[in-house]
Amino acid sequence: MNRLFASLLLCGFIIIQAFAAEEKLEDFQVDTSVIAMDRGVDAFMNSCHGCHSLKYVHYRDLASFGIDKERIASWRGDSTLDSAMTSLLSDEAALASFGKVPPDLSMIVRAREGGASYVYSYLTGYYITPDGKTSNHFFPLTRMPDALEISTATDPVKRVEIIEQAHDIVSFLSWAADPHEAERKSLGYYVIGYLIILTVLLYNVKLQVWSRLKS
């Protein structure tokens, strides 16, 4: 009887675990405006850059996106405009503190199933378990601390602030993973439009050529 009860409990626990692992991702809409980007870079530099690099993004890329040069200067410190946005944290120090090197975030939005929605859900998914530990709904065993401190924020105003911050950061990271997305889409409309006109013309050519056959 006891064993049956124990196994039932275990089953229930496993089901809950499985359920927790398949938590639904928050739907995420990327904000592509310069202002959101500016806030996103700022929040990233304050909360993430201490641990995470963006080795494929250079400070000059921010300038070509349209961000103010002086703002960039305040972020990059001693690094040149041409240098990559690498973190100062060494791999050894990271291994010593976290047992793991924090991944480079240049491609993170493209490197996870769920993309931006996943990264956003992960950042805002920290919570305090009943026994007082910090965990994450979307990555229960993550070694990363709750960088935005959402799990301990109880004040609703503060929570909204953090959520907006996460939103800006993920918008910035989405751009970092796919910097030509806006250009790609706008070029796409022209190309598809041109091809549709061309194809209609080609269809008419075909009809005209084939009409000679109907004898």
Add this chain to the structure above:
Amino acid sequence: MATRIIEWIDQRFPLTSFIKHELTDYPTPRNLGYWWNFGFLAGFVLMLQVVTGLFLAFHYKPDAAIAFDSVQHLMRDVNYGWLLRYMHATGASSFFLVIYIHMARTLYYGSYRAPRELMWWTGQVLLLLLMATAFMGYLLPWGQMSFWGATVITNLFRATPFIGDQVVVWLRGDYAVGDDTLTRFFALHYLFPFLIIGAVVIHLVALHSVKSSNPSGIDLADKDNIPLHPYYTSKDFFGLGVFLILYFIVVFFFPHSVLEPANNVPANPLITPDHIVPEWYFLPFYAILRSVPNMVGGVAAMALSVMIFAFMPFLDRSRIPGGGRYRPVYRIMFFLFMLDIAVLGYVGFVPPTNKTIAIGQVATVYYFGSFLLLPLISKVEDKWLFKRGLPAKIKTLIASEEEEKRKRRHR
């Protein structure tokens, strides 16, 4: 002036007569539907891959230490580098889609029947070359899926009798997939398209000797043929327009649908991804591999599942031309086979569970069953159709085909 130049060339090279013979006078059945566009499309996509590939190679570095970085450099800093890469990646998927449709058309209409066996077999060689090229190309970005996909697939060659382990080392250039593998795969990925072009030339020479098949499945009388140009060139170009619209919608708006997220993580021999999946075009064959519990058996089954198409001219014993068009049983078999491939594709995609393994095994048996039972089924169907009485139209088709065969023998 222009005519004088052409005259000058014609005295030294059969330019005008070539154009006449292969284009403006080349007889093509007038009843070809749009399913006959896909051979031309395949040739177009081949050229697209060669050209985009050439420009990608200008920037790519086949060195394990910097390959991933060089792709990122291309995507971010090279002018329209992202466009080249998305076009090439989408092109690979499109190539398989076009080739699979081309094959499905051949199967449905029985175009592999005499006298087109050599076309079918050169096509089979082309399919193998295409698969090898795509597989090697997939290693080049040096992401996690590149690395682990290549590891899993090269490992299958351990099933080679007696010299399995040596073959694997020989393929990889090392005991594990690494820098040597990457460099040789790049060299071969650049070479294979030229082998493909060679095989395409043979495919086309054979085509221009036996001429196109058509939906009725027999060789038509001269009055039913029209010149390739301008009739089919205009039709092919319209088809190309439709293809390009769909292709560029993916390139510009959904390019990530052809790039696995795990492949945006640099290759790491120490971390295995949770779930290694091949590209969609290999999924049915991958499902067959996994359906056989024993590795050597699985590899043999997978190899056979690709090669078995070559036996179609022998397996199909029906005398009735036109394949699925005039043969109801064959038609049903065709569509069930397509369904079976879709089921296998699904099974290959999802992580294996007892249920999907069982489904995969049933689908695998069905896959081979459709080929192995075809001689019997096609014979019985043939008898039944003849007994039921064929429509006069088909009878004349068969008679004219017999006539053609006789003529060919006397030539």
